[in-house]
Amino acid sequence: DGGITQSPKYLFRKEGQNVTLSCEQNLNHDAMYWYRQDPGQGLRLIYYSQIVNDFQKGDIAEGYSVSREKKESFPLTVTSAQKNPTAFYLCASGSRRAGELFFGEGSRLTVL
Amino acid sequence: AQSVTQPDIHITVSEGASLELRCNYSYGATPYLFWYVQSPGQGLQLLLKYFSGDTLVQGIKGFEAEFKRSQSSFNLRKPSVHWSDAAEYFCAVGAEETSGSRLTFGEGTQLTVNP
Numbered sequence: 001d002g003g004i005t006q007s008p009k010y011l012f013r014k015e016g017q018n019v020t021l022s023c024e025q026n027l028n029h030d031a032m033y034w035y036r037q038d039p040g041q042g043l044r045l046i047y048y049s050q051i052v053n054d055f056q057k058g059d060i061a062e063g064y065s066v067s068r069e070k071k072e073s074f075p076l077t078v079t080s081a082q083k084n085p086t087a088f089y090l091c092a093s094g095s096r097r098a099g100e101l102f103f104g105e106g107s108r109l110t111v112l
Numbered sequence: 113a114q115s116v117t118q119p120d121i122h123i124t125v126s127e128g129a130s131l132e133l134r135c136n137y138s139y140g141a142t143p144y145l146f147w148y149v150q151s152p153g154q155g156l157q158l159l160l161k162y163f164s165g166d167t168l169v170q171g172i173k174g175f176e177a178e179f180k181r182s183q184s185s186f187n188l189r190k191p192s193v194h195w196s197d198a199a200e201y202f203c204a205v206g207a208e209e210t211s212g213s214r215l216t217f218g219e220g221t222q223l224t225v226n227p
Contacts, residue, residue, distance in 0.1 A: 006155075
């Protein structure tokens with residue numbers, strides 16, 4: 001079945017460690033997105049990519065990094081520079097034209 | 113820049129009652145509008161979308177929404193709520209001019225359904 005796979009679903013890390021969240025899609029979408037979700041704040045855009053080897057900062061990119069080496073994959077690294085990394089992270093994909101986004105099941109990161 | 117406001121943080125309804133969740137958007141041209149639903153610890157599922165044409169759109173699970181340009185609104189409705197509708201609901205706006213499927217989301221409305 002086509003869809004978006006995020007891993008791991010739960011991740012615990014110590015302060016100061018970088019962590020990488022995986023996002024893979026087999027929907028043949030050009031565009032991929034990372035959102036952060038905190039209680040009462042909705043979804044905030046971290047980074048997005050509309051084509052391989054290109055990506056743009058979203059509204060809250062500080063402390064995060066991404067790469068887009070393959071169309072299917074858009075990993076997110078939460079670096080030690082991110083002040084408050086504990087959150088629920090959602091990956092999504094969509095067409096480069098206007099349209100809906102398709103979401104993965106999310107990854108919950110807890111920094112101890 | 114586009115923005116979305118969901119005025120109600122939390123709504124409680126009784127099972128079988130009607131439901132309306134409010135959404136107001138800000139965008140200069142014709143927006144693309146969406147409603148998503150999220151169960152705890154899960155991703156978002158699309159309920160319905162509006163791109164153009166008929167201003168009343170039907171979605172999955174018996175939901176509908178009406179686009180009202182004069183009020184900059186896109187409210188979600190359901191005639192009779194089921195206990196399984198308890199979830200968080202997000203309204204989102206997009207526009208072709210601002211890079212394709214990039215969406216801006218509201219802060220969400222948490223729906224509780226009483227038996």
